[in-house]
Amino acid sequence: MEELKKKKGFIIDMDGVIYHGNKLLPGVTDFVDWLYKENKDFLFLTNASNLSQKELAMKLARMGMEVDPGHFYTSALATAKFLDSQAPNCSAYVIGDAGLTNALYDVGITINPIDPDYVVIGEGTAYNYESILLATRLVEKGAKLIGTNSDLTGPAPDGFIPACRTLMAPIEMTTGKTAYYIGKPNPLMMRTGLKLLGVHSDEAAIIGDRMDTDIVAGIESGLDTVLVLSGVSTMETIKQFPYRPRLILNGVGDIAK
């Protein structure tokens, strides 16, 4: 724990670490107060693509926590950054919510449902049979297939819901093409996170609730790894993975104690 507390930068997952749905988790306020008091650099890094930085800040504000929008980074922003670096001013057909579309617009990418360079799939309510069909046609015609994040499922109050990789499956299976995924655990997103924090990986830790995204991302990018049991992982499910986090905590509140 002392080793963790000495780190300069913290990359923190949101769902299952900070909140569940619209409920702040116990100890989170103490932890964020600690980050500010100790002058730590921190970034909330989420594979969700539906909300903008300002919307995420507002969501936390509604739960009673004030955090500047600059402390958030999403898979939508990482996807926009990747496409902009690969093909500036390219066009894309997008299945996803406003957070994703706006992130793409912000870097100069045009939305194009006729002959786009890319088909980009995120999570959200825009997903339906018609949109899958169009995405399939466009990929068959040569558009490259991109997913915002490789999560199979996400948490919901009444059970699991299909996430980006599951939503991608019909398009991949019909076209025979394989999507490239940008969010955690892709080191692309981790490197950008570290750059935004301005710290080296040795001086940073990642705190998350998922072994298959947060912890593996931290291990592969050389960060200290902290798993919290306030989300999807349990002591039982951890055993199924060939790697382990350096530290396991009940929740982020433990760090502020």
Ligand SMILES: [Mg+2]
């Ligand atoms: Mg999570």
